[in-house]
Amino acid sequence: MDKYGIVFALLGAALAALGAGAGSAKGVGLAGEAGSGVVTEDPSKFGKVLILQLLPGTQGIYGLLIAFITLTNIGVLGGSSDFGIAKGLLYFAACLPMAIVGYISAVAQAKASVASMGILAKRPDQFGKSMIFPAMVETYAILALLISVLAILGVSGLSI
Amino acid sequence: MAEQLYAYAVARIRSKELQLLGRSDVDQLLNCKSEKECLKLLAEKGWGKTGEESSEAMLKAEREKTWDLMKELVEDTSVFDMFLYTNDYHNLKAAVKQVYTDTKDMDIYITQGTIEIGMILDAVREHNFSALPEHMHSCAEEAYQVLLRTGDSQLCDVILDRAALEMMLVKCKESKVELLARYGELRVAAADINIAVRGNKTHKSKEFLERAMAGCSSLDKKKLSSAALESLEAIYQYLQFTDYSDAVEAIKESSSAFERWCDNRIMDLIRPQKSNPFTISPLAAYILARENEIKTVRILLSGKRNDIPDSAIRERMRDMYV
Structure with missing residues (x-):
């Protein structure tokens, strides 16, 4: 039964990359659609549109980071992977904030980005303000990232 | 998800809305001395195809532009x-x-x-x-x-x-789109009210009124036709208890004031779509805004053509979407 520890830990790492990555892919795609609409009418707005489009892409990077830290700590990328099922489940739980919040925040941020593109289309001089709205959503992705990082590092130090 | 959200289409519409005529543009057109001057100004704003067409050809071209754009934006129009x-x-x-x-x-x-x-x-x-x-x-x-x-x-x-x-x-x-459902309801109600008022003035029979009115959920067809058979006052009294109580003043003023009230009410209905980034509603709102714009310009051009005083034309101007 002890050998299942690594299975749960790896599942957690995969979920973090999967959830946050899928959310970002969906979000960047949606923002890209709206961005194409704005650029079709005014190609000079490409640079600003690109920034708004990329905002929901950060969650995918956070997911990758969490997956990478987990893989390093559980010995998949080298080192020892000798731990029990309890520790494996703890790693799994540590990855969940990034997996779930990553997905939800990426999609929500994309919607805010699309709305901000409406501001950009009509009032390009208000670009700074338009960027704030989707950027606010980023806060929660960063909080989830922080908790996942702290939890993974904490779990790795536990002797169970 | 993205297919139903119309993100691309709405983003393009947001840019297109910049080209819609606003109140200041209408004032500028009103200040023109003749129909020809109005047409020149409209051509400068990108209206028409050649910039030298007649007023009807220009308005027709504008309507075609709207529908060509919709064909581009929506797979199934x-x-x-x-x-x-x-x-x-x-x-x-x-x-x-x-x-x-x-x-x-x-x-x-x-x-x-x-x-x-x-x-x-x-x-x-x-x-x-x-x-x-x-x-x-x-x-x-x-x-x-x-x-x-x-x-x-x-x-x-x-x-x-x-x-x-x-x-x-x-x-x-x-369509299951709230905006469209409310638009349909408003159009039918406005038509029924118009029939009731005109029917009363021309002494139409109950059979005629009921045959002419289309049913809608915000008006009771039977009550409205009974009121129309009675008097204009009875129609006003009935309308006071409906969603269209503010139409009474417009009806009392004139039939053109009532038409303006209907168009303005549609503009009030669609105006929130200016800040909606998703769904088909902003596209529908754009179509209606363009129709309203074309109608306003038609009234203005016809007024200028017939040397109607600016004050009289101004009274007929609709509220604009932007």
């Missing part, structure tokens, strides 16, 4: 059929009358519709209404027979106008 049914029924009306009077004037047709004009004309000529969409079969037959037997073109209009409104309302409700 049948989602906007509710806006075109009135044109189809207008063309059917024109075809029935043309066949009855045996004339060949083709200027009476509206090109934007869901059915080709030739198809409608052939169906009427051959008395084969099965070639038309199902919703037109019975009303086309009825209108055709009425005109043929009685020569009453008003009754023919009434039958087809009601069918157009009913079909438009059905399509609006079927």
